[in-house]
Amino acid sequence: MASIRLENVWKTYPNGHVAARGVELSIADGEFMVLVGPSGCGKSTALRMMAGLETPTQGKVMIGERDVTEVPPQERDVAMVFQSYALYPHMTVRDNLAFGLRMRGAVPATISQRVDAAAKALGLERVLDRKPGQLSGGQRQRVALGRAIVREPMVFLFDEPLSNLDAKLRLETRAELARLHRRLAATMVYVTHDQEEALTLGSRVAVMSEGRVEQVGPPLEVYRRPATIFVATFVGSPAMNLLPAELVPAAPLPGSAKASGTTMGVRPHDLAVTSPGSGEVDALVDVVEPRGSELLLYLRLGASGDGPELRVITPPDLEVAPDQVVGLRFDRARLHFFDRESGRRVERPGTAP
């Protein structure tokens, strides 16, 4: 059993910075939970509190049924992969991998057997006797990963482990992590600021902002039904368009909401370009960005182009040029409405979960 629970966790640093404001988070055994948010949102602090590297100012941290709030890291059965990898520079790869087992008093036979197995699984056999300084970035990353794996811990914690890799290696390692999770079936908590990484890796995603958890749910759920304006704009790329609802007279407002107090959100993929006058609104094309498989248009609402900016994704073969007026059609089933004051989602009747 290695579920993790943060119960009303607060963290105030001595310099007055509040990194966690009543974080509530429950991670099930074997789950791949991704904490995602912009830098400074408290996601790393939350992870470090699970590791025991930070002690909450208030609240409880539970691993399994054990209250570990005050337990130092070496007495929790967790492994962590750091953003900088934090490999011990004076030890060989073999000693780096063996360190955790040695500290926990494993017998030499077990150590060498597990180190060899991990090195084989990660393709590190040829570099076992090198020092970290002689390795490439990708190899260092795998050593950091291997150091966590050999321990066979109850919980894996990842602090932006892919952010120092180049794009290609990042994609490969991402897939490798997903395979690793399937193979080990261990509880994994993963911190990233990259929403795409969060959506692709997580069995569930927790979106954080300013020390609070904004929404927790499966990636598609978070993408399709963002609970707040923050989540709506943070998750998904390009970001969701937000409009004051009164600018779109045809918008199918939720029953109780008034147009004047409501923000309407629509993803760039859920807008279709038509001929002027034939859609719900007209808009003026500002910039056209071909992206290979699709076209990204920047538009301004209104035929004269004096409204707010909108982003639209269209098929790549659409004939469109800057300063052209086009019509826009909304996918009515995929509109989002938020209360302008609280920022919370307003549910349309009949679509509530």
Place this chain on the structure above:
Amino acid sequence: MRSQGRWATLVMAALVLGAAFPFFRAIAGSLTPEAQLFEGAPLWPSPAVLEHYRALFAERAFWLPIRNSLIVAGSTTLFCVTIGSLCAYALARLRFRGKTLLLGVILAVSMFPQIAIVSPLFLLLRSVRLINTYPGLVLPYLTFAMPLAVWLLVGYFRQLPAELEEAAMVDGASRLRAFREVIVPLALPGLAATAILTFVYSWNEFLFALSFTLGPERQTVPVAIALFRGQYQVPWGQVLAAAIVATAPVALLVLAFQRRIVQGLTAGAVKG
């Protein structure tokens, strides 16, 4: 550019010559027969004689102050580096109340002029019966060497990434174990520099050694050399020979660890 380089070399050579000349004269003087020393001594004596060195060890039992110096400087260095590094690690890494104040006090302690505390220290050491003992020298030396060591090492530890010991602790090491297995090996250049500075300081110290020892059985090298002078004459040849014997080990030590010392002293100034 080229002439600039030549000038720099020239100035450097002059500086080195100026600094090394007295040392050279001391070596030459220690090999010159006593009779020639004050009659326009030649730049290099011929024949060179070892009589002063022989006298040093045969008549003066100079090995005794050397032994004393080694024991005192050695144990001061040992305590200073072990206690000082633990202390510095705590100051560099742990969060606790009054840390800045503590660092300030440590620095202030090292600022006291030595002469001001000789008499009170003497009374103190006498009342605990430590006059003319090794601890009677090591303890006062520690009060001066430790602040320097702590300051050097705090700077050194601070520039080591904290994630390394965090990784070690998550890996299952206690804080002390992480310190021993990860921090100490990485801080070796800094520790070596600190050790050598402490050793040289304790090896050269004169005022305390003179005040807190009573006889040759506990006198250190600087004190022993100072007391060579008799009532009517100063045996300069032997003084010079003794100076060479006292300087050589320290100079060799520094030469051997030169690169490490420079690394240690400039640590944190630039990354890399």
